[in-house]
Amino acid sequence: MTEPVIDVRGLQKHYGDVEAVRGIDFDVARGEVFAMLGPNGAGKTTTTEILEGYRDKTAGEVSVLGHDPAKREQTLRERIGIVLQSTGIDPFLTVTETIEMYAGYYPSRRPTAEVIEVVGLTEKRDTRVNKLSGGQQRRLDVAIALAGDPELLFLDEPTTGFDPGARRNAWEVVKNLAAIGKTVFLTTHFMDEAQYLADRVVVIANGAIVAEGPPATLAGRNTMMASIRFRLAPGAPEPPSLGQRSVGDGAFEIGTEDPAGVLHTLTGWALERHVDLDGLEVHRPTLEDVYLELTGAEVGT
């Protein structure tokens, strides 16, 4: 078994009386895209910045590529790439110059043209940073983090403030990173982002991890009660003994852990009795439902 790229045990961070992170555990395997999902103020950035070596922890064990990041060792920084939450790039250098400047700090590098290609800035390679759009600067952020050919990339809310098109582009960039074998630690407060990108997700709320798993099965999403909904014409008979309840306006809902069986019975009955089941649908809780339930108190309404 190879050791995890990131290993966190009982991590705590207090700012005065405020417990920003309350004893969390997780690990990230090599080659994995790992997402930390949670609302603003949940402790994502604090955790990320402890892993990156910007913050000291209050208590717990943290290992990144076998190093304690708080020691700020150069040998560790040579192997990681960091995309911070806010961009800060010298506005007067071009895209190519910027990447070459940062690449020069690292012992191993990826060819500049290739890095620019990965983030889709090839057409802008000779453009100065202050002439790039916000989304393009964010992609340059990722390119800078890639310049030293890191094994592990930290992406702290890489798409916050993006329009939908720019988010899609950024997602493709992260998918490309995964395809070239990088381990990615990602934070986000978008469910769809975690679902689309991550192999594994932890949900953090109020400084504690409230759920962990692949997005498809997070918090038992695959086995949670499904609901079957349909509508009956006025005066039509109701199916017997399926536990349906009227939700008004001629619509019914059946909650079940065995949607296939219930659906079979229901449709068999309907065919036999020539009853129309208008708007028949099976609904599974979405990641968003799970997320809202898990973080509900913090998200508000």
Add this chain to the structure above:
Amino acid sequence: MNDVALTARQVRYTNRAFWRNPQAAFFTFAFPLMFLVIFTALLGKGTVTVNGLPFNQSTYYVAGMSAFAIITACYTNLAISVTFQRDAGILKRTRGTPLPGYDYLSARVLHAIVIAVILVSICSVFGAVFYGAEIPTGVSLAEAIVTVLVGAASFAALALALTSVIPNADAAPAIVNATILPLLFISGVFIPIGSNAPRWVDVLGKVFPVRHLVEAYLGAYYGKPFFVFSWRDVGVVAIWGIAGLLFATRRFSWEPRK
């Protein structure tokens, strides 16, 4: 790469960005030269009494504007632009790379010193060609060069120290100018401090490093009978620089101050 190579490489990128930033290039580079021309045009016909002797003002301004150039390049511009880089997150990003932080800051300081040396050289050539200020030779030249280098390094250290107490980039120009402009006026940079200057101006000026920089440079550049070069002046400037460096190493912030 070793520290020297990394720093040298960083100086080149700093320089490239510097010349593409019209604001930095204008205020740092054009200001002192513009002031030299304006001051000598307006006041250059007059004389100032130094050691009881009349001294040509236009000649005086060659040294005054050289000191001003050192201060704009190494103090004003460095303090403002490093604060800007801190608030924009550029310093924090650099801190996340393998580049040692002192290599990055050394590059910024070295670049400022190079700009100061270029500006002082231009002032000197200007002075020699138009204002009858002969460029010193021999020991005096060595004294002048040491004064420029010690002055540039010390004001750069003070700039980094000041950066650590500036709350944000918006406040930077105001705070930097508030700390330096009054000193420029009472230290003989813009207005020669003649023998009849008020005593408090004389005393206050001698507490701070600007007056000592000006006097050391005047002493090295023109010498007797008007001025006397004293290593003591250079020493006072250096002590301020060392104090600034010590303060900066303890308090310098790589991240925006909250």
